Amino acid sequence: MFKRKKEFEPFASKVWLSSPTMHGPELEYIKDAYETNWMSTVGEHILEAERMVCEKTGCGYAVGLSSGTAALHLAVRLAGVGPKDVVFCSDLTFAATVNPVLYEGGIPVFIDTEYDTWNMDPASLEQAFQLYPDTRAVVLAHLYGTPGKLEEIQKICKQHRAVLIEDAAESFGASYREVQTGHFGEISCLSGNGNKIITGSTGGFLLTDHKEIADKARKWSTQSREAAPWYQHEEVGYNYRMSNVVAGILRGQMQFLEAHIVRKKQIYERYQKGLADLPIVMNPYDPQNSRPNYWLSCLLIEEEGMCRQVRGEEESLYIPEHGKSCPMEILEALESIQAEGRPIWKPMHMQPMYRGSDFITQKGSGRATTDMYSKSKKEDRKIYLDVGMDIFQRGLCLPSDIKMSKEQQDRIIEVIRACFE
Ligand SMILES: *Cc1c(COP(=O)(O)O)cnc(C)c1O
Numbered sequence: 001m002f003k004r005k006k007e008f009e010p011f012a013s014k015v016w017l018s019s020p021t022m023h024g025p026e027l028e029y030i031k032d033a034y035e036t037n038w039m040s041t042v043g044e045h046i047l048e049a050e051r052m053v054c055e056k057t058g059c060g061y062a063v064g065l066s067s068g069t070a071a072l073h074l075a076v077r078l079a080g081v082g083p084k085d086v087v088f089c090s091d092l093t094f095a096a097t098v099n100p101v102l103y104e105g106g107i108p109v110f111i112d113t114e115y116d117t118w119n120m121d122p123a124s125l126e127q128a129f130q131l132y133p134d135t136r137a138v139v140l141a142h143l144y145g146t147p148g149k150l151e152e153i154q155k156i157c158k159q160h161r162a163v164l165i166e167d168a169a170e171s172f173g174a175s176y177r178e179v180q181t182g183h184f185g186e187i188s189c190l191s192g193n194g195n196k197i198i199t200g201s202t203g204g205f206l207l208t209d210h211k212e213i214a215d216k217a218r219k220w221s222t223q224s225r226e227a228a229p230w231y232q233h234e235e236v237g238y239n240y241r242m243s244n245v246v247a248g249i250l251r252g253q254m255q256f257l258e259a260h261i262v263r264k265k266q267i268y269e270r271y272q273k274g275l276a277d278l279p280i281v282m283n284p285y286d287p288q289n290s291r292p293n294y295w296l297s298c299l300l301i302e303e304e305g306m307c308r309q310v311r312g313e314e315e316s317l318y319i320p321e322h323g324k325s326c327p328m329e330i331l332e333a334l335e336s337i338q339a340e341g342r343p344i345w346k347p348m349h350m351q352p353m354y355r356g357s358d359f360i361t362q363k364g365s366g367r368a369t370t371d372m373y374s375k376s377k378k379e380d381r382k383i384y385l386d387v388g389m390d391i392f393q394r395g396l397c398l399p400s401d402i403k404m405s406k407e408q409q410d411r412i413i414e415v416i417r418a419c420f421e
Pocket residue numbers: 067068069070093094096097141167169170190191192193202203204
């Protein structure tokens with residue numbers, strides 16, 4: 001391997017990408033569940049956590065579930081997705097957004113990303129409806145806590161009478177035109193996973209304004225019992241209900257959601273300032289219409305600032321160069337000081353398991369990106385538009401833990417700056 005451009009003192013303890021931060025009330029609620037023996041999937045904390053989530057998001061109903069993935073699975077079923085049904089999905093996202101479509105035998109078709117918010121591109125979505133006019137469901141994720149182009153996407157979904165499922169797992173507390181993410185989909189999902197903006201150690205919520213949908217979700221999540229004295233079953237069920245202990249943690253964390261967002265925003269702005277003169281941009285958002293929750297701070301290296309880097313399926317190589325860097329070099333430098341960064345989600349259409357799936361993109365229009373694998377001179381490089389792949393190649397997630405001190409972040413900024421020396 002090449003020698004790093006500059007060595008830095010590692011932190012005494014690891015600085016995480018995004019780890020749980022507890023405050024106190026969580027423990028009181030856990031203790032209460034324990035002392036009263038309400039340790040199962042029934043109890044006051046579940047109802048209270050659901051109420052608080054409704055109050056925050058403005059949704060009529062919130063159903064506490066075991067995870068965000070469970071919520072997405074029920075959402076896909078509730079949207080009526082069955083075997084061989086095409087579902088349009090965000091492409092640049094975590095696999096959990098899409099896997100539930102497969103659980104139900106559906107066929108995901110991936111929609112390319114736009115550069116303004118790194119979310120689903122409305123023009124590509126519209127094009128997808130031209131190609132698959134019978135599609136009736138769209139799964140939209142808000143990447144890293146930044147709301148997508150909701151006005152356009154909602155409009156397109158309405159026009160084509162498709163159900164919008166919103167995956168707000170990463171964007172709890174973020175809003176678009178004063179409306180919280182999670183309140184745009186006919187069915188939406190939140191996650192209480194350990195690295196999200198608040199956590200219940202696990203857990204999730206299904207959100208909706210429709211009582212029938214909420215009732216169904218509640219029934220399916222508790223093994224689909226009918227109202228009979230014995231175990232009577234008319235349809236398939238799941239063991240997806242939230243635990244009262246998990247709900248207690250979430251109930252405690254809910255009080256700190258806004259405080260977490262304030263810290264995350266500070267972190268984002270410090271990076272923005274500290275890296276301002278480098279050939280990079282931070283993960284963008286629409287300041288006119290949206291307020292992100294700043295869950296993860298990410299950067300994208302300008303093409304002129306990229307050293308040469310190739311990525312195979314499971315390994316990568318780069319050639320260090322003065323004045324330039326690449327995601328792998330920065331990630332290695334962060335690791336050398338015990339700071340945790342992460343590559344951008346590898347787009348779903350690039351994943352081996354989804355290689356046969358269709359991917360809809362705006363070939364030949366908008367901003368052309370560079371083929372990173374091409375060795376030819378810049379002018380001759382193959383021009384094509386695959387925004388998700390481009391962001392994956394040039395971007396990375398920075399340590400965004402709210403327990404990171406200012407001094408720690410300053411050192412991280414120095415380390416990143418040194419990569420461009
Ligand atoms: C974390 C996450 C999920 C899954 O949530 P879990 O609670 O971990 O099951 C789904 N979608 C996205 C975009 C996520 O980041």
